[in-house]
Amino acid sequence: xxxxxxxxxxxxxxxxxxxxxxxxxxxxxxxxxxxxxxxxxxxxxxxxxxxxxxxxxxxxxxxxxxxxxxxxxxxxxxxxxxxxxxxxxxxxxxxxxxxxxxxxxxxxxxxxxxxxxxxx
Ligand code: THU
Numbered sequence: 872x873x874x875x876x877x878x879x880x881x882x883x884x885x886x887x888x889x890x891x892x893x894x895x896x897x898x899x900x901x902x903x904x905x906x907x908x909x910x911x912x913x914x915x916x917x918x919x920x921x922x923x924x925x926x927x928x929x930x931x932x933x934x935x936x937x938x939x940x941x942x943x944x945x946x947x948x949x950x951x952x953x954x955x956x957x958x959x960x961x962x963x964x965x966x967x968x969x970x971x972x973x974x975x976x977x978x979x980x981x982x983x984x985x986x987x988x989x990x991x
Contacts, residue, residue, distance in 0.1 A: 957982050
C-alpha cells in the first residue's frame with residue numbers, strides 16, 4: 872500500500888462527530904516507516920487534533936524525528952494542512968519535506984514560507 876492509500880485508510884478511524892469531516896494522514900519517516908493519523912474531535916472543540924499532528928506525535932513519541940513526506944486525505948479534495956500543523960511540520964522537517972494532497976505534490980516551503988526558526 873502506498874502513502875496516499877494509507878492516508879485514505881486512516882480516515883476510517885476518524886472521530887469527527889462534530890464536523891462530520893474525516894481526515895487521514897500517513898507520515899513517512901526517513902528510514903521508511905509509516906505512521907498514520909486521523910482527526911480526533913472533542914465536545915469542547917478546542918482539544919480536537921488534526922490527523923497530521925496525530926501522525927507526527929505518534930511517530931515522535933516512538934523516537935522518530937526525521938521525516939521525508941506526508942500524505943493527507945480529507946472527505947473533500949484540497950484538504951490543506953492548517954497553520955498549526957504546518958508549524959509542527961516546520962519543527963521537524965526540512966524545507967523540501969514533501970506534502971501530498973490528493974494527486975498533487977507540495978513542499979513544506981510551498982506551504983509555510985518565511986517560517987519562524989531560531990536557527991535561520
Ligand atoms: N482537519 C484535519 O484533521 N486536518 C486538516 O488538514 C484540516 C482539518 C480536521 C480538524 C477537524 O476535526 C475537521 O478536520 C474539520 O475542520
